Amino acid sequence: IKCIGVLTSGGDAPGMNAAIRAVVRKALAAGRQVKGIHRGYAGLLNEEIVEMNAHSVSDIIGKGGTILQTARCLEFAQEEYQKKAADICKKHGIDGLVVIGGDGSFKGAQKLAAHGINTIGLPGTIDLDISCTEYTIGFDTAVNTAMEAIDKVRDTSTSHERCSIIEVMGRGAGYIALWCGIANGAEDVLLPEIYNYDEQSIVDHIIADRRRGKQHHIIVNAEGIGHSMSMAKRIEAATGIETRATILGHMQRGGSPTAKDRVYASTMGAMAVDLLCEGRTNRVVGYNHGEFQDFDIDEALAMNKDLDKYQVEICRVLSN
Ligand code: F6P
Secondary structure: OOEEEEEEOOOOOOOHHHHHHHHHHHHHHOOOEEEEEOOHHHHHHOOOEEEEOHHHHOOOOOOOOOOOOOOOOHHHHOHHHHHHHHHHHHHOOOOEEEEEEOHHHHHHHHHHHHOOOEEEEEEEOOOOOOOOOOOOEOHHHHHHHHHHHHHHHHHHHHHOOOEEEEEEOOOOOOHHHHHHHHHOOOOEEEOOOOOOOOHHHHHHHHHHHHHOOOOOEEEEEEOOOOOHHHHHHHHHHHHOOOEEEEEOHHHHHOOOOOHHHHHHHHHHHHHHHHHHHOOOOOEEEEEEOOEEEEEEHHHHHHOOOOOOHHHHHHHHHHOO
16 A cells, blocks of 8 residues: 545544544655545545645644535435546555545445455444444544433523423434433433333323423434424423423534544544554454454444443433
8 A cells, every 4th residue: 555545424423533643644755645535535536636635634733624625515425426436546546545424424424445445434423323442533523412401401490490402413324313312311212222212101201200200301303303393392281390302412512522532533533544454454443341443344333332221220210
């Protein structure tokens, strides 16, 4: 491998900059050239490619977002564009590529590998919804951001003796909701993976808690269930207790990464370069049981993942 390209793809996540920095500096230390590709696969197709040096990544480890920008590129699902992108990589001398993103981004990396570009995927998403890994770049920061926001909503909810529904991101996955449910001691947590939606049981729970003297009722609702505004109206009507909904939204994707996200993203970025220098391709880096590992992308994409059942159970038990 002579020249390593790096891009970020899909939704941004805090810690992506730390990963980019690690790719650039580790590659330079290994005597490789590095090129940054702006705006993900869309930018690759537009040849938005710049040479990077050690200075290009100065002062970014503590910054949220991604200095390379990111995009969701739907046309990249088509063979014609995958081939074109591989040809562009070859034209720019890029023979190894690090793709930082989620499952959809790994599919793109898999296709580029099939067209002769050595590719390594790094799991970058706040959603934690990548099957081959217990850790994704950005989840830790996003959960901490959401946790702090929910603490604040809880203060005002208690003062006004209200019920509050707080909707957190995660697309179809409930990891952020589950972690906030435990970290914030929420009275109810609605998870798309396991929740049989029964609003009456929530209403009964709120009324029972109020009779026991609870001054607030925090419901953490996962984006995958959604409809928080209409849910609040129905719950208020059924309980007679003032109910407000707060959708945290994109604030969960921003902000300075936590130490964990900086350190793990740096490790993964460096590991991606090591793998490329060893001549490996079509791999994705993950972290499981205290170890950084790499998997074949085809195998990684075929894996399934579910919420930790014990965590789901303690979330329920501890909130009572
Ligand atoms: O995948 C990260 C994520 O923030 C999801 O939690 C959310 O569903 C989605 O991206 C939102 O995407 P966009 O920023 O394109 O609206």
